[in-house]
Amino acid sequence: MAYDLSFAREVYQHVEEGHWIQMCMQCGVCSGSCPLGPHWEFGPRQIFQMVRAGKGEQIMRSSALWMCTSCYNCIVRCPRHLPITHIIHGLARYSIVKGYVDPQQTTARFAGGIFWNNVISTGRVGEAALSMVLYFADGFGQGINNVLEMKNVALGMLKTKRLKPLPFRGKIKGYEGFKKMLDKAEELEMEGVEL
Ligand code: SF4
Ligand code: SF4
Numbered sequence: 001m002a003y004d005l006s007f008a009r010e011v012y013q014h015v016e017e018g019h020w021i022q023m024c025m026q027c028g029v030c031s032g033s034c035p036l037g038p039h040w041e042f043g044p045r046q047i048f049q050m051v052r053a054g055k056g057e058q059i060m061r062s063s064a065l066w067m068c069t070s071c072y073n074c075i076v077r078c079p080r081h082l083p084i085t086h087i088i089h090g091l092a093r094y095s096i097v098k099g100y101v102d103p104q105q106t107t108a109r110f111a112g113g114i115f116w117n118n119v120i121s122t123g124r125v126g127e128a129a130l131s132m133v134l135y136f137a138d139g140f141g142q143g144i145n146n147v148l149e150m151k152n153v154a155l156g157m158l159k160t161k162r163l164k165p166l167p168f169r170g171k172i173k174g175y176e177g178f179k180k181m182l183d184k185a186e187e188l189e190m191e192g193v194e195l
Pocket of ligand 2: 036075088
């Protein structure tokens with residue numbers, strides 16, 4: 001694959017932790033360690049290679065950017081200590097900013113709004129409420145279909161105590177400080193300050 005660094009330079013400058021891609025030695029440990037690797041259109045190693053090869057549009061439109069579950073397996077194993085998870089999420093976010101992804105696409109909508117709103121309202125993740133908002137985002141009928149489709153997964157999670165069925169316990173201790181911190185981060189981001 002020929003090198004064309006124009007897109008890479010953009011990524012190094014504007015994508016969270018994107019400059020780390022320069023350190024990738026293409027060993028493939030990350031892709032081999034990723035539990036979802038076989039299901040990605042492109043694995044992390046290939047994404048980083050494509051950044052350096054100038055395949056910007058292909059990457060920005062790829063579903064691969066939305067597959068990372070933040071398990072951190074790749075980060076633990078990367079011999080060059082690249083923050084791979086952060087870079088993948090950074091590229092996904094950048095694809096929204098640049099208008100390559102429909103903000104209503106399910107994963108973009110989840111990451112960009114539903115999850116965020118769930119967390120900032122109390123400082124905790126409320127799994128049951130989170131799932132319900134996501135499932136019913138496209139209307140009541142679709143919501144019922146989604147619930148029926150996912151019921152066995154939900155039952156399994158309840159049995160193993162991985163899902164709390166009742167609404168959570170209100171705001172975290174020190175919520176005001178937490179909210180101030182997020183507001184400040186948002187303000188800095190709007191000003192274009194790299195966080
Ligand atoms: S494990 Fe690290 S160095 Fe190896 S391909 Fe992945 S990101 Fe690059
Ligand atoms: S953090 Fe993301 S990219 Fe890394 S191994 Fe886990 S799912 Fe794959």
